[in-house]
Amino acid sequence: MAKVILIVEDDPKNLTLARDLLMVSGYTTIEATDGEQGVELAKVRKPDLILMDIMMPKMDGYTACNAIKTDKATRQIPVVMLTSIGYELNKALAKQMGADGYITKPLTRQKLVDVISQFLPTS
Amino acid sequence: MKEKLRLKTIGGKIILSIVIVIAIGVLFSAFIVSQVVKDQLEEKYEVDKVAASESLSHSLAPVLDLYDYKQVELIITSSLTYKNIAYITVFDKGGMLIVSATEQNISSEDLDLEKYEMMSNGTVIGSIEVGFSREYINEQIRRTTRAIIFGLAGFLILVGLALFIFINRFVMNPLGVFTKTVREMNSENLSLRVNIYSEDELGTLAGNFNRMAEDLEKAHNELQQWSEELEEKVKERTRQFQEAVQAADVANRAKSDFLSSMSHELRTPLNAVIGFSQVLQEQYFGKLNEKQAEYMSDILDSGQHLLSLINDILDLSKIEAGKMELELSSVKIKDLVESSLVMIKEKAFAHGSSLDIHTAEDLEGLEIMADERRLKQVMFNLLSNAAKFTPDGGTITVESRKEGKELVINVSDTGIGLTPEDCEKVFEEFYQTGGVLKGKTPGTGLGLPITRRIVEMHGGRIWVESEGQGKGSRFTFTLPV
Numbered sequence: 001m002a003k004v005i006l007i008v009e010d011d012p013k014n015l016t017l018a019r020d021l022l023m024v025s026g027y028t029t030i031e032a033t034d035g036e037q038g039v040e041l042a043k044v045r046k047p048d049l050i051l052m053d054i055m056m057p058k059m060d061g062y063t064a065c066n067a068i069k070t071d072k073a074t075r076q077i078p079v080v081m082l083t084s085i086g087y088e089l090n091k092a093l094a095k096q097m098g099a100d101g102y103i104t105k106p107l108t109r110q111k112l113v114d115v116i117s118q119f120l121p122t123s
Numbered sequence: 124m125k126e127k128l129r130l131k132t133i134g135g136k137i138i139l140s141i142v143i144v145i146a147i148g149v150l151f152s153a154f155i156v157s158q159v160v161k162d163q164l165e166e167k168y169e170v171d172k173v174a175a176s177e178s179l180s181h182s183l184a185p186v187l188d189l190y191d192y193k194q195v196e197l198i199i200t201s202s203l204t205y206k207n208i209a210y211i212t213v214f215d216k217g218g219m220l221i222v223s224a225t226e227q228n229i230s231s232e233d234l235d236l237e238k239y240e241m242m243s244n245g246t247v248i249g250s251i252e253v254g255f256s257r258e259y260i261n262e263q264i265r266r267t268t269r270a271i272i273f274g275l276a277g278f279l280i281l282v283g284l285a286l287f288i289f290i291n292r293f294v295m296n297p298l299g300v301f302t303k304t305v306r307e308m309n310s311e312n313l314s315l316r317v318n319i320y321s322e323d324e325l326g327t328l329a330g331n332f333n334r335m336a337e338d339l340e341k342a343h344n345e346l347q348q349w350s351e352e353l354e355e356k357v358k359e360r361t362r363q364f365q366e367a368v369q370a371a372d373v374a375n376r377a378k379s380d381f382l383s384s385m386s387h388e389l390r391t392p393l394n395a396v397i398g399f400s401q402v403l404q405e406q407y408f409g410k411l412n413e414k415q416a417e418y419m420s421d422i423l424d425s426g427q428h429l430l431s432l433i434n435d436i437l438d439l440s441k442i443e444a445g446k447m448e449l450e451l452s453s454v455k456i457k458d459l460v461e462s463s464l465v466m467i468k469e470k471a472f473a474h475g476s477s478l479d480i481h482t483a484e485d486l487e488g489l490e491i492m493a494d495e496r497r498l499k500q501v502m503f504n505l506l507s508n509a510a511k512f513t514p515d516g517g518t519i520t521v522e523s524r525k526e527g528k529e530l531v532i533n534v535s536d537t538g539i540g541l542t543p544e545d546c547e548k549v550f551e552e553f554y555q556t557g558g559v560l561k562g563k564t565p566g567t568g569l570g571l572p573i574t575r576r577i578v579e580m581h582g583g584r585i586w587v588e589s590e591g592q593g594k595g596s597r598f599t600f601t602l603p604v
Contacts, residue, residue: 011395017394017398024407055387084386109402
């Protein structure tokens with residue numbers, strides 16, 4: 001059965017891009033468009049991995065990541081932060097919040113597969 | 124406080140000198156006066172001596188003529204009351220002693236002897252010998268001299284005392300008042316005045332001093348007022364300046380926030396453009412015809428150019444706003460150079476350019492404190508420029524060595540070179556050189572300015588040299604070791 005990846009991303013076009021690239025790479029996706037929804041969905045659906053954007057309305061990526069990592073029900077799910085080139089990802093803060101890895105945008109299939117395969121060995 | 128009259132004080136000195144002058148005068152006149160008195164007394168003694176002898180012989184002669192020896196004795200005994208006479212002896216005409224009287228109280232030494240022959244009717248009837256003593260006269264001289272000396276000494280003491288009182292009253296006391304006032308006057312208390320109203324020099328001096336003090340007080344008050352005004356002005360200016368700085372800070376923060384959010388807003392759609400272009404180019408969802416593939420590639424190139432432009436602008440604004448901080452860590456120079464070359468290898472290979480590295484032996488294992496990611500950015504900027512402006516088959520050389528306390532890295536190429544004007548302006552923002560190779564995407568015009576800022580933030584320098592157009596260029600930067 002295909003691995004389920006939760007994408008948390010507020011920009012609909014970038015969401016579509018991520019979904020399409022993951023689909024092409026053989027993953028099933030579920031989607032949330034803000035941090036709160038992402039945390040909720042992680043709890044309900046228990047995905048295999050979460051891709052988390054940082055700048056989002058309602059709840060930013062760091063806070064959402066922290067919420068997921070402090071909840072017993074979801075803490076074992078790997079969280080990969082999505083950031084932009086040049087945007088200074090606060091690596092220390094991301095690590096403190098429990099992030100497992102990060103990918104710099106613009107997303108390519110190669111980048112996604114390289115990082116995700118570290119956490120989800122291809123069956 | 125009262126000035127004590129001591130030898131060191133002016134009064135003391137005046138009194139001392141006057142007393143010395145008077146003392147000398149007094150001693151001198153005492154000497155003269157006593158000398159004159161002595162001479163007079165001695166003269167009187169001599170005269171008395173002769174007179175006494177003569178009168179004695181005159182008064183004795185008739186008595187002796189009568190052989191009234193009793194009367195003779197009476198006369199000479201009574202004559203002994205003359206203070207100068209020590210003894211009287213009367214002889215008869217044969218020279219035999221008739222009668223003698225001696226004053227017991229007078230010593231018989233050092234006597235002046237006077238002998239007179241007594242005559243009666245032209246014949247010698249006897250003689251008289253009188254012993255005069257200087258004891259009395261000497262005593263008188265001594266007494267007189269002593270009296271003169273005591274008198275003059277008393278006069279001297281009186282004069283000194285009077286001087287003391289006068290000088291104290293008219294000089295020392297006013298001086299004391301003056302000194303006290305001057306001593307108590309300072310920058311906090313300039314309102315003091317000397318209360319001396321005598322019509323002498325001290326009074327004049329006090330008057331002049333008071334006028335001067337008044338001027339000083341006035342000047343001081345004015346100065347204080349100015350100083351207060353100045354202080355107020357400085358405070359006002361400082362406040363204005365602080366407000367300006369605060370406003371500038373707020374503006375700067377606003378600018379920085381704006382840039383940060385704008386770059387996010389710009390990059391979000393651009394990430395989608397680039398991402399989707401790549402999806403299409405990879406043809407996951409169907410084949411593209413040749414034209415479509417070409418346009419897709421153009422969209423991707425333009426998108427990536429736009430993204431690097433945005434990133435460079437953001438970098439530069441961060442540097443300008445002082446927001447870019449170096450993340451210092453220990454950086455191995457040899458590794459830095461080699462890993463930078465990896466970034467450019469593929470590009471160089473594609474154009475048939477060769478890459479030469481010359482790293483001095485003493486750089487083996489050399490580490491410096493620097494921001495590794497930023498230094499890689501510097502190397503990448505210089506190398507990708509070299510690659511961009513070097514025609515196919517050219518050579519790119521990276522040399523590094525240590526010169527004194529500096530690490531020197533050259534990146535040179537055999538490319539199109541730079542004019543002297545280019546060499547000067549190439550580090551300015553948005554400057555584009557005249558010559559661009561055909562088919563190459565123009566740069567953002569911000570790579571070299573950013574490179575320069577990063578090198579300078581590390582405490583180094585960067586410059587470029589070129590023999591001229593077509594003769595390649597050579598970028599050099601230094602870093603402190």
